Amino acid sequence: xxxxxxxxxxxxxxxxxxxxxxxxxxxxxxxxxxxxxxxxxxxxxxxxxxxxxxxxxxxxxxxxxxxxxxxxxxxxxxxxxxxxxxxxxxxxxxxxxxxxxxxxxxxxxxxxxxxxxxxxxxxxxxxxxxxxxxxxxxxxxxxxxxxxxxxxxxxxxxxxxxxxxxxxxxxxxxxxxxxxxxxxxxxxxxxxxxxxxxxxxxxxxxxxxxxxxxxxxxxxxxxxxxxxxxxxxxxxxxxxxxxxxxxxxxxxxxxxxxxxxxxxxxxxxxxxxxxxxxxxxxxxxxxxxxxxxxxxxxxxxxxxxxxxxxxxxxxxxxxxxxxxxxxxxxxxxxxxxxxxxxxxxxxxxxxxxxxxxxxxxxxxxxxxxxxxxxxxxxxxxxxxxxxxxxxxxxxxxxxxxxxxxxxxxxxxxxxxxxxxxxxxxxxxxxxxxxxxxxxxxxxxxxxxxxxxxxxxxxxxxxxxxxxxxxxxxxxxxxxxxxxx
Numbered sequence: 075x076x077x078x079x080x081x082x083x084x085x086x087x088x089x090x091x092x093x094x095x096x097x098x099x100x101x102x103x104x105x106x107x108x109x110x111x112x113x114x115x116x117x118x119x120x121x122x123x124x125x126x127x128x129x130x131x132x133x134x135x136x137x138x139x140x141x142x143x144x145x146x147x148x149x150x151x152x153x154x155x156x157x158x159x160x161x162x163x164x165x166x167x168x169x170x171x172x173x174x175x176x177x178x179x180x181x182x183x184x185x186x187x188x189x190x191x192x193x194x195x196x197x198x199x200x201x202x203x204x205x206x207x208x209x210x211x212x213x214x215x216x217x218x219x220x221x222x223x224x225x226x227x228x229x230x231x232x233x234x235x236x237x238x239x240x241x242x243x244x245x246x247x248x249x250x251x252x253x254x255x256x257x258x259x260x261x262x263x264x265x266x267x268x269x270x271x272x273x274x275x276x277x278x279x280x281x282x283x284x285x286x287x288x289x290x291x292x293x294x295x296x297x298x299x300x301x302x303x304x305x306x307x308x309x310x311x312x313x314x315x316x317x318x319x320x321x322x323x324x325x326x327x328x329x330x331x332x333x334x335x336x337x338x339x340x341x342x343x344x345x346x347x348x349x350x351x352x353x354x355x356x357x358x359x360x361x362x363x364x365x366x367x368x369x370x371x372x373x374x375x376x377x378x379x380x381x382x383x384x385x386x387x388x389x390x391x392x393x394x395x396x397x398x399x400x401x402x403x404x405x406x407x408x409x410x411x412x413x414x415x416x417x418x419x420x421x422x423x424x425x426x427x428x429x430x431x432x433x434x435x436x437x438x439x440x441x442x443x444x445x446x447x448x449x450x451x452x453x454x455x456x457x458x459x460x461x462x463x464x465x466x467x468x469x470x471x472x473x474x475x476x477x478x479x480x481x482x483x484x485x486x487x488x489x490x491x492x493x494x495x496x497x498x499x500x501x502x503x504x505x506x507x508x509x510x511x512x513x514x515x516x517x518x519x520x521x522x523x524x525x526x527x528x529x530x531x532x533x534x535x536x537x538x539x540x541x542x543x544x545x546x547x548x549x550x551x552x553x554x555x556x557x558x
Contacts, residue, residue: 105408106459112404113466119366120474126362127481127525131493133360134485138353143337147357152339153302153328153350154252159310159550162187166232167552168242168292169544170221171300174265174323177201177217179224180545183232194542195228210261210271210280217244218284225290239293243548244281245303247324249354259297265324295551299352300504301328303543308502310546315500317486318539321479321518322505323427325389327355329486355482356385363387364474368399375422384482388475390427390507398425400467410460416452424451431511434468441465469513476514480521487534494529504539 141150169180181195199220205213225240249262258276263269281294301318305328308315317329331351333339339349363383372395373379373386386392398419405415418424429447436443441461448456448464483501484493492499508515523531540546 105410108408109404109410109463112400112407113463113470116366116368116400116467117470120364120470122364122474122477122481122521124524126364127477127484127521129362130360130478130481131485131488131525133362134355134358134482135489137358137360138485138489141353142331142335142351145338147359149249149352149354149357150336151249151251151299151352151354152336153250153298153352155296155298155302155350155547155551157550158350159306159546160313161190161310163310163546163549163552165549165552166240167545167548168221168225168228168240169303169542169546169548170217170242170244171303171544172201172217172244172246172248173300174247174267175201177220178541179221180542181224181228182542182545182549184549191542194545195224197224206267206269208270210269210275210277211284213269214277214280214284215287218281218288218290221292222285222288222290225292237291239291241548241552242281242285242292242294243303243544243551244277244294244297245300245544245547246297247300247320250277250297250299250352261297295548298544298547299326299328300543301326301352302350303547304328304502304504304539305330305350305543306547306550307504307540307543308500308537310542310550311540312500312537314498314535315502316490316492317483317499318502318504319479319483319508320505321389321503321508321514323390323507325356325385325479325505327353327482327486329353329490353486356382356389358384358482363478368396368403371399372396384478388479388482390505390511392427393471393475393507394425394427394430395423396471397430397467398422400471401425401464404463404467410463411448411453411456418451419453427507427511430468430472431507431514433464434472434513435511436465472511472514473517476517477521480518480525483518483522483536484525492534494526494531494534496530496533498533498535500535500537502537502539504541509538 137146137148138150140146141148163184164186166183171178177199179197182191183193184190185192205216246261248264251260251262253260259278261277277297278294285292285294301320304320305315305318308318317327319327329351330348333347333349336349369386372392373383376386402419405411405419433444433447440458444461444464445456487493487499519536522534522536526534
């Protein structure tokens with residue numbers, strides 16, 4: 075009797091094992107079905123067909139025109155310059171670019187039309203965190219001190235002999251308002267900078283006071299938004315440059331506008347010709363923007379809900395966070411990465427856009443880089459199929475952001491009547507996302523081409539900026555009799 079009992083027991087064990095396996099297979103199938111459903115829905119809601127892109131471009135153009143007439147969602151801030159670079163400048167000039175965490179110091183030796191940039195010097199220093207919440211005086215004194223050290227090093231090899239002060243221009247990653255009535259330049263601090271200063275403090279004057287305290291033979295001529303510097307760098311190398319875009323942690327755009335097209339400016343001024351407009355396009359909003367529940371969540375948890383919607387879709391500050399939100403939902407609803415949600419995946423902004431780019435640009439057959447980055451979030455032992463899901467999520471979010479940025483660029487060009495005509499139009503782009511995120515950059519270029527297909531699309535050129543704009547602005551504005 076023993077043998078039949080043993081056989082029966084073995085058969086029962088096999089049956090149980092098969093039942094367990096079948097249950098696991100069904101659960102796995104349901105899990106993957108739900109994962110794929112979430113990703114399909116994301117792809118659908120983030121879709122940017124050409125028709126939608128043109129709707130976004132038209133909305134951008136309409137908001138630009140409204141902002142030129144009066145204050146609106148797009149501020150359209152005029153920037154008063156005596157001149158933009160022409161490529162014929164000569165001499166030695168300095169620049170500073172203040173970003174979210176770094177101060178970039180620039181020096182160019184210009185040799186005129188034929189020699190162009192004979193020599194350039196670059197240096198970067200971190201901005202101490204305590205200065206981001208201190209007074210503007212403390213921050214400007216730090217900037218002046220760093221500039222002074224850089225100046226002394228660069229001047230060791232300079233042929234400056236006439237004793238005239240070295241000209242300096244400054245670009246900043248913040249809105250800059252020029253009040254022509256009081257001749258003051260006011261910086262509106264944001265992005266982690268909570269500077270304490272008196273109302274209406276003049277940035278140019280404060281910087282010059284800080285420089286004078288140190289006894290350096292230098293003079294700050296102007297302070298502008300960083301997009302103006304990008305535009306200036308473009309004009310130096312190409313006179314067909316009509317606009318500039320910054321796509322980094324922050325995003326913004328600027329362009330050249332006819333002064334007669336700025337009603338809110340004409341009421342108080344009677345200048346003729348062209349002027350530079352800082353759009354402050356991060357705050358652009360439109361019913362045509364493809365916004366998902368993940369974007370709403372990111373917006374609600376941000377320090378400025380219902381503001382900077384466009385920036386939250388296309389800038390480096392938010393792209394990685396959107397991906398994290400998607401992965402968190404997938405994990406919570408499907409246990410894709412295990413029964414317990416990895417604790418690190420719950421931390422806002424732990425997944426940076428640079429991490430997203432690293433995974434998205436993984437060219438290995440097994441997506442090794444994706445696995446490496448996930449492991450830093452406590453997501454271990456992933457399968458290729460899991461890594462492919464993460465790769466696809468990165469692709470969807472990057473593609474949407476890049477093509478929406480492309481639509482914004484086309485909107486500016488359409489406003490100018492340069493959206494694929496027989497006249498060349500160059501747009502200069504700077505910023506870490508554009509520079510280092512290759513697939514994002516490719517999607518942006520492709521988006522512009524797709525929108526302008528059938529037109530003179532080859533006459534619209536998107537180029538990477540030179541990064542020397544602030545110093546080139548100093549050169550262009552050292553001759554105050556020059557007019558562009």
